[in-house]
């Protein structure tokens with residue numbers, strides 16, 4: 001499939017929108033755009049962070065998912081209570097593969113689900129007593145936990161429970177932090193507001209608790225912010241930073257602990273990977289503690305090298321020297337991978353539809369393999385995400401915000417990419433259409449993809465997906481014969 | 491009145507941030523920009539204008555302030 005021109009892309013968008021009623025058409029048109037690299041401000045061409053239309057298939061999540069699932073969940077030595085009915089927590093339990101080290105159920109609790117399991121009577125009479133009792137039980141059964149967070153599900157806000165006062169009392173009783181988080185699912189238009197609420201809760205209840213406490217710091221202290229260690233991503237990142245001579249004080253929040261978070265105000269530089277979910281706390285630390293933050297990208301050698309140098313520029317010459325040594329050391333390994341996979345993958349086209357940082361961050365990694373990203377979009381991005389995306393994407397490529405199931409299917413049918421990178425909800429639709437799909441949320445149960453080690457795995461995985469012989473055999477033999485006859489006759 | 495944050499932009503200049511609406515925009519002009527008097531009317535690159543009470547130039551950015559909206563951005 002050849003790349004479309006600007007007019008063709010515009011026409012494609014108009015054509016796909018035709019099936020909608022007029023009002024929906026007008027609304028959806030604002031969320032679809034043809035990329036124009038000359039635009040400085042994304043809001044001129046694309047609208048984002050708006051309520052999804054009723055009736056369309058969106059794949060967004062809720063604020064609870066953003067707080068419990070993304071930001072708080074990976075903090076391994078805390079117990080995160082899904083406060084409300086059992087389903088919200090149980091159906092999302094352990095699904096995100098935030099790896100961690102520890103003994104689950106003894107000193108770490110990442111993959112477990114704690115819930116207050118609301119029944120009708122709790123809705124009618126309130127669940128505060130139940131929550132207090134639950135915290136008591138948690139303390140008895142899991143004495144090694146380092147704190148509790150109360151993640152509100154929808155009903156808590158609806159019935160007006162006072163989880164703050166319960167939390168305060170409980171915190172005094174067990175002498176550990178108990179953090180109430182008001183992340184009821186109905187708040188906001190997507191999981192994005194959940195990230196914000198979770199950041200604010202960390203700011204108010206955790207971040208400043210060790211201010212003034214003694215801490216042996218070095219000039220090379222940094223924190224990894226917004227890396228959820230999916231498939232071991234944060235570890236792959238940490239290896240590189242340590243090789244540069246930096247000391248990683250905290251991981252937010254993949255394989256992270258509450259103590260690390262409390263120590264973060266002592267670092268010299270915050271390294272921000274997922275801008276969308278943790279820019280709030282980074283801004284706060286910059287203002288309150290004067291810690292600058294720096295956005296980096298550890299996908300694919302080109303971006304890694306760029307980011308490593310950008311980080312090193314903050315430190316003295318010894319770090320800069322070590323950084324150059326790191327880059328030089330990994331170069332042969334990278335050259336080997338690119339030499340092996342580029343000839344197999346060159347010229348292949350990819351369409352992405354993910355959340356957080358990936359719709360723009362992984363573009364470089366694909367380009368390192370000679371592949372091209374012809375369409376990208378965010379589930380819950382904001383204007384500032386698209387601002388950062390426009391420059392990364394080629395001219396006249398397709399941008400889609402909160403794309404609906406129908407639109408994405410149509411776009412894929414028309415643009416015929418060689419591969420789609422999205423989530424589990426899209427996977428089988430596209431595979432049945434004969435297009436390989438890699439899940440770019442969970443790395444399709446593979447990973448890590450960050451760092452040099454991650455790129456090796458990334459390249460291999462893309463090759464596996466694209467070279468899978470299955471996709472050549474999607475037409476059954478009897479239909480193949482018919483197709484050939486038609487061809488002959490023609 | 492809204493809570494806003496003003497920070498140093500990556501490529502120089504000032505960046506305006508409105509947390510409530512998650513709006514990030516660069517500041518095109520600031521009415522007063524001297525060490526003693528800093529603030530006043532802020533013109534944003536998205537067409538919006540805000541007003542902050544002039545203060546002594548803050549020694550360190552970012553800084554959180556209260557701002558009044560004068561003209562809305564086209565959004």
Ligand code: SF4
Nearest residue numbers: 062064088153154185
């Ligand atoms: S929207 Fe409400 S009920 Fe649904 S998963 Fe989120 S918190 Fe639970």
